[in-house]
Amino acid sequence: MLSIYGRSQRFCDGVSRRSFLKIGGLAMGATGGVGLPALLQAQAQGGAKQSNKAVINVFLGGGPPHQDMWEIKNDAPREIRGPFQAINTAVPGIQIGECFPKLAAMMDRLAVIRSVVGCSGSHDAYQCMSGWGRNENQSIGGRPSIGSVLAKLRGPTDPGVPPHVGLAAPTRHTPWSESGSPGFLGASWKPFKPNAEGLSDLTLNGVTLERLQDRRTLLKGLDTLKRTADASGMMEGMDAFTEAAFGVLTSSRLATALDLSNEDPEIRERYGDGKPYNYQYDGAPTANEHLLIARRLVEAGARSVSLSYGRWDSHGKNFDLVRDHGGKLDQAVSALVEDLDQRGMLDDVTVVVWGEFGRTPRINANAGRDHWPRVSCALLAGGGMRTGQAIGATNRLGEYATQRPVHMQEIVATLYHNLGIDPMSTTIEDPTGRPQYLVDHRQHIRELA
Numbered sequence: 001m002l003s004i005y006g007r008s009q010r011f012c013d014g015v016s017r018r019s020f021l022k023i024g025g026l027a028m029g030a031t032g033g034v035g036l037p038a039l040l041q042a043q044a045q046g047g048a049k050q051s052n053k054a055v056i057n058v059f060l061g062g063g064p065p066h067q068d069m070w071e072i073k074n075d076a077p078r079e080i081r082g083p084f085q086a087i088n089t090a091v092p093g094i095q096i097g098e099c100f101p102k103l104a105a106m107m108d109r110l111a112v113i114r115s116v117v118g119c120s121g122s123h124d125a126y127q128c129m130s131g132w133g134r135n136e137n138q139s140i141g142g143r144p145s146i147g148s149v150l151a152k153l154r155g156p157t158d159p160g161v162p163p164h165v166g167l168a169a170p171t172r173h174t175p176w177s178e179s180g181s182p183g184f185l186g187a188s189w190k191p192f193k194p195n196a197e198g199l200s201d202l203t204l205n206g207v208t209l210e211r212l213q214d215r216r217t218l219l220k221g222l223d224t225l226k227r228t229a230d231a232s233g234m235m236e237g238m239d240a241f242t243e244a245a246f247g248v249l250t251s252s253r254l255a256t257a258l259d260l261s262n263e264d265p266e267i268r269e270r271y272g273d274g275k276p277y278n279y280q281y282d283g284a285p286t287a288n289e290h291l292l293i294a295r296r297l298v299e300a301g302a303r304s305v306s307l308s309y310g311r312w313d314s315h316g317k318n319f320d321l322v323r324d325h326g327g328k329l330d331q332a333v334s335a336l337v338e339d340l341d342q343r344g345m346l347d348d349v350t351v352v353v354w355g356e357f358g359r360t361p362r363i364n365a366n367a368g369r370d371h372w373p374r375v376s377c378a379l380l381a382g383g384g385m386r387t388g389q390a391i392g393a394t395n396r397l398g399e400y401a402t403q404r405p406v407h408m409q410e411i412v413a414t415l416y417h418n419l420g421i422d423p424m425s426t427t428i429e430d431p432t433g434r435p436q437y438l439v440d441h442r443q444h445i446r447e448l449a
Helices: 017-021 036-046 101-105 126-130 146-154 199-206 209-221 223-229 234-250 252-258 265-271 288-300 318-342 408-418
Strands: 054-059 086-088 095-097 110-117 164-166 304-308 349-354 376-382 389-391 401-403 427-429 435-437
Touching (some): 054 288, 110 401, 110 408, 126 146, 126 408, 146 164, 146 304, 265 288, 265 318, 288 304, 288 318, 318 349, 318 376, 349 408, 376 408
Parallel strands (some): 054 304, 110 389, 164 304
Antiparallel strands (some): 086 095, 110 376, 349 376, 427 435
């Protein structure tokens, strides 16, 4: 925020200089040093041709138990298998856990991956948001998330809707609320967070729209001052991005997308609210409505929406947690896929549901499962993929992948592929000017193409 000390002066329009400079995120800076105009400027610089392709990234923070969800191990010994039974799905030959009957009924529109490998082992959303570990290239800021890359390469589809939106609620274990770091691209490419710091940009710190219009006039009146302060004319070039910032703040599209009171009550009921928020502790709530907001945001023009759903770190009472979280997730994800399909958006929007790693095959003394980075799982839908598949398998005990190991970066490469970006040839420059590939030479999942 730009601060000028001294007496408060009033301009001919009755607006004081001091009150003008109090508008958060609209002047020459904001919290964290990146104002909305600068954010829009950076996104415009990277903007290429626009499309309706988008991704909704649902992060299951804590590590979901793969053997209690998509690959039930009823033939395993008692100390390995859980109480859940496998149920048939809409695709003959594919069975999943009994906690997911709604998803089973639409398996023809889904793909489950039972053999995810390459997990870093960190209790963190970073890898699911970017495909890379948090420590990768940390000396230059770390690797950027999918949403940040999309914002840079494609820019916004609509000037009133940020391309990269993070819905993850704040969590006491903060890495579980990672919405997609901009990494070495810099803070201008961070996600817009309506549940956190971005909310101040929407509320305008109490400034009314009428007073905002006064400040627009005042901005134009400062042209001479800007040219004096910056002979290069760079500040003059910021005018367009300040105007764009006004566009976001005065546009109804973003505010409408975030306001569920505008949604059809029957659709809201189909998604549910995920309450009560059981087993949350230091993690995310099972906020089903976040998936509905995600659909509304991509429909409004967002390219990437990420969220954190539930707290899956089940060192104790694993099976009670899966019954609770699984049933709610079943309702929310099935509603999202059905909703996208009915609106003709499913081929353009890719949905991915996954966590940072799996859980131990052996059940511990507290009826829980511990951390197991050796293998994990994922659920995908939409994006024009060849769905109705179960890819990969683990051994009888669920210890390691025996068929078609799928690296986490292959999933990220698939998301890029579905978005029309070739991860094998596309690069972005880091701060040193060196081109960096989006993934470590991993191709998209051929079975889904």
